[in-house]
Structures are given as C-alpha cells and as structure tokens.
Amino acid sequence: MAAEKTTGIVLRVIPFSETSCIVTMFTRDFGKVTTMAKGARRPKSPFEAALDVLALCRIVFLNKNPDAMGLLTEAKLERRFRSATRSLDRLYAGYYIIELLNSLTDDGDPHPELFELSNQVIEQIDSTEITEEEVGFTLLNYELKMLEILGHLPMLTKCVSCGREKTTIARVSFGLNAGGILCGSCRGGESNIVSLSPDGLQFLLEMVGGQIGEQSRNSDNWNGQRQELFNANDNQNSQRELEGRESLSGATVWNPELENKELVDADAAGMEPDRCLKEVRRLIHKYITHLLGFQPKLYKFLGNL
Template sequence: MAAEKTTGIVLRVIPFSETSCIVTLFTRDFGKITTMAKGARRPKSPFEAALDVLALCRIVFLNKNSDAMGLLTEAKLERRFRSATRSLDRLYAGYYIVELLNSLTDDGDPHPELFELSTQLIQQIDSTEISEDEVGLTLLKYELRMLGFLGHLPMLTKCVSCGREKTTIARVSFGLNAGGILCGSCRGSESNIVSLSPEGLQFLLEIVGGQIGEQSQNSDNWNGQRQELLSVVDNQKLQREIEVRDSFSAETDESPDADNTELMESDATGTEADRCLKEVRRLIHKYITHLLGFQPKLYKFLGNL
C-alpha cells in the first residue's frame, strides 16, 4: 500500500459514521478516486475543513491496489469555492462542473489536462474574471473541451455516417446516437436526431475550431478534426467578413473609423450570438444527456445562465 500525493477537486463528501466521511475527488494524477477520511467529522479534524465540495486540496492517500477504498490521510486546502455566498447562478455552475466530472469520468482514469481546465474554470467562476453574463458561454466551452478530452467530441465537418462533406447552408441534422452531423441520405436510417440551424453550427464550429487552435492536444479525436475545423471556420469567417464588408460599403463613407466599425459589427451580431449560444447549449445538453443515459440534475438550475 503506497502513500500517494496529488492535488484534487472535492466532488462529494458523504458522512459515513459518527466521525468519518467518504470523499470523492477528481485528482490530477489518479483521475477520480473515492477515499475514506477517518476522523473528518470530529471537531478537531486532521483535515482542517479542507473537505468542502469544489475545494482544491493537496492530499496524501493510501492507494489500495484491490477494489478496496483508499484511505485519505492528509488534505490541505489550496483554494475554497466561495461563490455560494455571493451568487446562486455561480454556485449552480460550480455544482454542474462537479456533476459532469462525477458522471463523465471513470474511477482511476487520469486526465491531467481536464484537471487543469477544471481548476481554471472553477477559479474563473468563483472570481470576477468573468461576469455573470459570460458564465453560460464559459460553461459551453468547457463542456466541448471536456468532450474532446474524453474522446466524445461530435463530428461537425462532415456526415458522421458516410463522410460526405456538408455543402449546403440549410439546417443540419445532428445524430445523438451517431455523434455528429448527418447528410440527407444517412439521416433516414438514424434515430435520435436534433435539428441545428446553419448559424448554430457555425457558432459551434468557431468555438471548437478556436479552442483547437489554442492548444496542441494528443487526443485523436481533437487532432482528427483539427485541420478540417480550422479550414471550415476560416472559410466561413472569410465569407462573413465579405458579407459584412459589402453591407457596410453602402452606408459608410470612404474612411470609416476602425473602432466605430468594430462596434457596429458586434452590435449587429449581439442578438444573433445570444440565440446561437442558447441553441448550441441546448444541443450539447441533449448530447451529454444521451452520452450519460440520464439528464444531469443541475440542468434545470442553469436556465438563467
């Protein structure tokens, strides 16, 4: 029985006896682990109140090799999640991250990059780094990167069934079973289909494409689609820039102020972006529900985000 050191996010604390707790953590080096914390409920606990949901802790635990539960021997608090006292929406967002980590990851299956991403996101939600209005989009980006890290990123650039490229700009069919968009010929033989607007797909491609552009991950699922996504996004961005430029040329003078132009563009796309964000979040929620086989409990509390 080896003593292991790592850092973890507390996902769940269940009272076990008068004095002990069962603690589940998502750790950097060992993935999700469930341990017994003896004496954690005593007034003078050796864990010094580090074991709160969403707290980041440095821990030492005895890793039993069999199926037996590990023994938590030390937990030092690195950062506590404080949003509970400030904002209900931020608290729900934090609990939702916990629910996703709990249900989408397997015991003892480490994903250090997902751990880093999760600690970063929890810190963002818990601080003023992002405004309340940005929490929804931030969660969506997290969901997509998480799906990528876990090998569930949906196919978005061509038919997931036959590989045919998407050529039209009509609404697309997204197969929840198939895990990606479907062409007209393949959608007939698939069930569990959700319809997605062309703007919604574009929005989704930009998020995924942008994120893939920012990082170099080893996951096959990411790399497989990387170049295609980036070229699709580039093409569509170019297309949109041309459209925006054309529509502007009619009403602006010959030397438009650069700042002014930018402002007008973002104003023009504000409402559309909100609509796309809502549509894509609904789609990804359906997709995650399908992957899990049940709907995450926290969805109904995320309505305002």
C-alpha cells in the same frame, strides 16, 4: 502500502459513522478517487476545513488495492469555493462541473488535462474574472473542451456517416446517435435528430476552434481568424462553403459604402451571439444527455445562466 500524493478537487463528502467521511475527489494524477477520511468530523480534525465540495486540496492517501477504498491521511486546503455563500447561479455552475466529472469519468482513470481545465474553470466561476452573464458561456466552453479531451467531441465539419463535406447554407441535421452533423442522404434512417441553424453551427465551430472568447468579437482580426478556420478545411468545397457563410452572415457585405471596420461590426452583429449561444447550449445539453443516458440533474437549475 504506498502513500500517494496529489492534488484534487472535492466532488462529494458523505458522512460515515459518527466521526468519519467518505470523500470523492477528481485528482490530477489518479483521476476520480474515493477515500475514507477517518476522524474528519471530529472538532479537531486532521483535515481541518479542507473537505468541502469544490475545494482544491493537496492530499496524501494510502491505496491498498485498486478495488478497495483508499485511506485519506492528509488534506491541505489550497483554495475554497467561496461562491457557495454569494451567488446561487455560480454555485449551481460549480455543482454542474462536479456532476459532469462524476458522470463522464471513471474511477482511477487519470486525465491531467481535464483536471487542469476543471480547476481553471472552477476558479474563474468563483472569481470576479467573469461576470454572472458570462458564466453560461464559460460552462459551454468547458463542456466542449471536456468532450474533446474525453474523445466525445461531435463531428461538425462533414457528415459523420459518409464523410461528405457540408456545402449548403441551410439548417443542418445533428444526429445524437451518430455523434455529429448528417448530410441529406444519411439522415434518412437516423433517429434522434436535432436541427441546427447555420449560424449556430458556425458559432459552435468557432468555439471548438477557440476563436470566440479569447479574442474580442469586434477585433480587426476577427474576419482573418474566420478565414483561417475555413482555409484549414483543405478541400475543393471549402471556398464555396466560405462564400455561402459570408453571404449568410449579413446582407451588408456587398454595400460598397461601408468601411471595412463597419463590415466587421455588422458581420459580428449578424451572428446574434446570444441566440447562437442559447441554441448551441441546448444542443450540447441534449448531446450530453444522450451520451450519459440520463439528463444531468443540474440542467433545471442552469436556466438563468
């Protein structure tokens, strides 16, 4: 019987019998793993205080066969989730990450990149590295990266059905069934359509491109980054689309009295990031609900974020 060593995030701890626990973890090397921790509830447990939800642990377990529950033999605490006693909003955010990992990943299906991402985001949420106001944005960023890693990221640059490039600056139709934006011709027969504003779509595109959050919104290269994003879209419509977006993003663009720096600031203000963030979070929550076939329980507790 092979002893497996890995690092895991504790997702669930269920008491079993008088002295034991059943522990589910999302591990770096084996994906989601459920093991029996014998004697974990005894006063002098070999696992000490490692088995707490959202804690990061180094573990050793015996895996008899893939269909049977493994046996946890060692768990050493690497990092505890301390916000559990300090901030309800941060705790809910942590629980939401657990719910997503539980619902969107399968047992024994490793995703090391998702493990690293989840570990990093849990640590951020539990630290003063981000403010309480930034937790919502951090969660959206996590949701999008998770969807990308798991192959569920929606199509956002062209019609998911016919592949036609988006050329208008009007609101777009996002098909939950189709998994992306739909052109006017293709949206006809589709159900489960959500309308998305042009600013919301652009915000989403820039988040997916990693261009919001890693650089200051008002930095001098903000427009340069946007330019790069649209240049990457190498088709004849891209320039037309870019012009449409530029004129959309603020009427001040054509005012010759404004200095370049002010243009950047006015442009950023025109984005109304809070409104875009809310709109895009609502859309992604609908999309995840549609993917899962049920609404995550934690949504109703994330309202303040």
